[in-house]
Amino acid sequence: MEKISVLIEALPYIREFHGETVVVKIGGHAMVDDDILEKTVKDILLLYFVGIKPVVVHGGGPEISEKMKKFGIQPRFVDGLRITDKETIEIVEMVLDGKINSKIVSYFIKNGGRAVGVSGKDGLLVVARKKKIVKRIGESEVEVDLGFVGETEYVNPGILKIMIENGYIPVVSPVAIDLNGNVYNMNADIVAGDIAGALKAKKLIMLTDVDGIYRMEGNKRVFVSKMRVDELEEMLKGGELEGGMIPKAEAVINALKNGVEKAHIINGSKEHSLLAEIFTKEGIGTMIYR
Ligand SMILES: Nc1ncnc2c1ncn2[C@@H]1O[C@H](COP(=O)(O)OP(=O)(O)OP(=O)(O)O)[C@@H](O)[C@H]1O
Ligand SMILES: [Mg+2]
Numbered sequence: 001m002e003k004i005s006v007l008i009e010a011l012p013y014i015r016e017f018h019g020e021t022v023v024v025k026i027g028g029h030a031m032v033d034d035d036i037l038e039k040t041v042k043d044i045l046l047l048y049f050v051g052i053k054p055v056v057v058h059g060g061g062p063e064i065s066e067k068m069k070k071f072g073i074q075p076r077f078v079d080g081l082r083i084t085d086k087e088t089i090e091i092v093e094m095v096l097d098g099k100i101n102s103k104i105v106s107y108f109i110k111n112g113g114r115a116v117g118v119s120g121k122d123g124l125l126v127v128a129r130k131k132k133i134v135k136r137i138g139e140s141e142v143e144v145d146l147g148f149v150g151e152t153e154y155v156n157p158g159i160l161k162i163m164i165e166n167g168y169i170p171v172v173s174p175v176a177i178d179l180n181g182n183v184y185n186m187n188a189d190i191v192a193g194d195i196a197g198a199l200k201a202k203k204l205i206m207l208t209d210v211d212g213i214y215r216m217e218g219n220k221r222v223f224v225s226k227m228r229v230d231e232l233e234e235m236l237k238g239g240e241l242e243g244g245m246i247p248k249a250e251a252v253i254n255a256l257k258n259g260v261e262k263a264h265i266i267n268g269s270k271e272h273s274l275l276a277e278i279f280t281k282e283g284i285g286t287m288i289y290r
Contacts, residue, residue: 010279017278018051020202021164023260025192025251026104028059029209029244030268034103040207041107043274044169048113053164056115056171057195059188060100061244067091079133080243081149084185089148092185093119096173104171115169120176121183123159126152126191128176128184150176150184152191155198189244193251197258204255205277206248207268212286213249215240226287229256252288263288 024044031037044054064082065075068091076083084092101117108115120126128150134141163170172195174188189206196204214221215235229252235241236249252263266273266285276284 009281013279014050017047017202019053021053021055021199022047022203022205022278023055023057023192023196023199023201023255024274025188025204025206026056026058027188027206027208027244027268028061028063028100030207031058031060031100032209032269036269036271037104038107038111039271040268040274041104041113042111043272045108045111045113046275047278048169054169055160055164055195055199055201056104056169057188057192058096058100058104058171058173060096060173063100064092064095067095078135078144078146080246081131081133081146081187082185084147084149086148089183089185092148093175093183096175101171101173108169108171113169114167115171116163117171117173118159118163119173120186120191124156124177125159125172126174126176126186126194127154127156128178128186129153130178130182130184148182148184150178150186152176152186152194153178155194157195157198160195160199187247187251189247189251190254193255196255196260196263200259201255202261203278204252204260204263205274206251206263206265207274208244208248208265209267209269211267211270211284212265213241213245224286225283226289229253229288229290232288256288256290261290 047054068075097119105115105117131149131151133144160170174186174191176184176186213224264277264285264287266277
């Protein structure tokens with residue numbers, strides 16, 4: 001009976017999300033091991049088989065760093081962005097497209113799903129330009145060259161729509177291209193947010209390695225289970241977010257501005273957090289709404 005009541009509790013959510021597109025970003029930091037990753041894939045398949053249309057975007061930061069070290073390159077970051085030279089962009093493509101994307105697709109197949117792996121290059125899904133950042137050093141402003149780090153110029157969601165309409169689950173790696181054929185390393189959160197906006201997804205869900213967003217109240221760190229998007233904008237402007245949470249916040253703000261209803265930041269390293277967030281009243285992570 002307990003199992004049945006769990007299903008019944010999920011009914012209103014299944015009804016609400018049936019036929020809707022949900023973008024799920026699996027953070028590199030959420031893929032703590034293969035077992036957790038496969039469980040996440042199964043959760044996404046459950047969404048699919050109750051009539052939700054999932055689109056997966058994945059990261060891969062930790063594995064890129066590990067491979068770089070194997071090739072004798074020390075990873076370096078400026079404001080959380082990886083300095084990406086010619087050798088590094090090759091490693092980025094090798095790890096993201098060749099390994100992680102392909103592994104996620106395999107787990108879908110193994111568990112009875114039809115997934116298709118694409119990078120942001122395929123079908124000109126994500127067209128990028130070189131990202132420029134300026135740093136203040138004393139009195140002067142200096143432009144920092146990050147190499148092949150891109151930012152979104154525009155998104156062509158056509159290829160994803162074709163896949164979704166035909167019952168496939170797209171799995172997108174955050175590698176993009178410009179019209180001259182230069183390949184760029186993209187932040188996966190930003191790509192997920194832009195894709196969610198372009199598809200007018202119902203939800204954007206980010207799986208990471210923390211329970212959600214924390215904020216400082218006095219000198220206490222407090223977990224936020226719900227916040228309006230303008231509150232998140234305030235936090236971002238006020239410098240309350242650091243490192244990997246900055247692009248997550250930017251992606252969420254962008255997605256909601258482009259018509260996505262709600263965004264969720266949850267702990268993907270905890271089993272079945274995705275299902276708990278979507279199918280229970282309480283949820284478990286941070287929900288951001290308009
Ligand atoms: N205010 C905050 N609340 C919660 N986490 C924060 C905050 N500020 C910074 N963080 C950091 O953001 C990190 C999550 O982003 P991170 O980029 O490391 O992971 P990811 O995006 O899931 O993985 P990947 O970048 O490989 O796809 C957390 O581990 C946490 O340390
Ligand atoms: Mg990140």
